[in-house]
Amino acid sequence: MEKITSVKNSRIKEWKKLKSKKGREKHSLYILESWHLVSEALDSNQDVQVILTTPKQFELHNEELINYSKEIIEINDEIANDLGSTITPQGIFAIVGLPSSNIIENENIDGSWLLLDNIQDPGNIGTMVRTADAAGMNGVIFGEGTSNQFNPKVLRAMQGSQFHLKIIEGDLNHWIDKLKENKLPIYGSELNDEASIYSDIKPSRQFALIMGNEGNGMQKKLLDITTKNLYIPIKGNAESLNVAIAAGVLMFHLQK
The missing domain is CATH 3.40.1280.10 (SPOUT methyltransferase, trefoil knot domain)
Structure with a gap:
């Protein structure tokens, strides 16, 4: 599993832009935060392209993620706080493709x-x-x-x-x-x-x-x-x- 450890990483910078409408439209992606929403997206066969998770969250949900075949990236708490939109992010996110209108x-x-x-x-x-x-x-x-x-x-x-x-x-x-x-x-x-x-x-x-x-x-x-x-x-x-x-x-x- 790939690890990203810096908020200055180019992919992290791009994903952070998904919090704005302009960023979402540019990349045709959006970001989901929290295990509940990530699991709902997976269960509903949404276009989940990448999962970002802290080691703690991966340990908690490893069994549920075992059948996920796309990219999983380990991140640290600093990146989770940077990407998150809550005061205390859980530490797990999904990068999801925007549905076609x-x-x-x-x-x-x-x-x-x-x-x-x-x-x-x-x-x-x-x-x-x-x-x-x-x-x-x-x-x-x-x-x-x-x-x-x-x-x-x-x-x-x-x-x-x-x-x-x-x-x-x-x-x-x-x-x-x-x-x-x-x-x-x-x-x-x-x-x-x-x-x-x-x-x-x-x-x-x-x-x-x-x-x-x-x-x-x-x-x-x-x-x-x-x-x-x-x-x-x-x-x-x-x-x-x-x-x-x-x-x-x-x-x-x-x-x-």
Whole structure:
């Protein structure tokens, strides 16, 4: 097994750049941190090209890695701290190929989908993706203005659920058109005079749900093209629900 001992190593320098969107797009790679995410990627047959591990982590997970046939590199704690995005990195990383967007673009898109309109908080994104996974949704579409799915904080927050359903990034208008081609109802999520209480909607396996920005809600241009706008009645004194909590309530009700 190859060893790298310096943060000045050229490969380490290149892999560190994968923490930025520009670096990921340049190399068509992204970096995963922690054994949980690395193992989820391996179990889901992701394009894991290199595994970087400290001796301690390799000893802990040697048996699980025994069938991994590609490159494993031993690193030290200094490099782990340099590559990591947490205060105390575990010491194991995977360098993974970015999936091709063309594969999904050419697919027939149907089923149940969560659409994220300008959602910026990684924690909220991760909670919604995990909840979509738990609710049995087909996929999540990251609209423009939503934090990138390969952002290290977003990757950690999703906790591997991104490997259990389809993730798309792009213009929500484009994807809403494709969903409408398949006769899927498009539900918005903003309280207004024309909104309907969510519990009046019959559960289905075919729908799309749009969740809007944490502070500003959905874009008006998206509200104008929804089939129906839904709201969750608040029985206490809170002004509103957290967007991820609201998404969870709606997804578990709408999904048959």
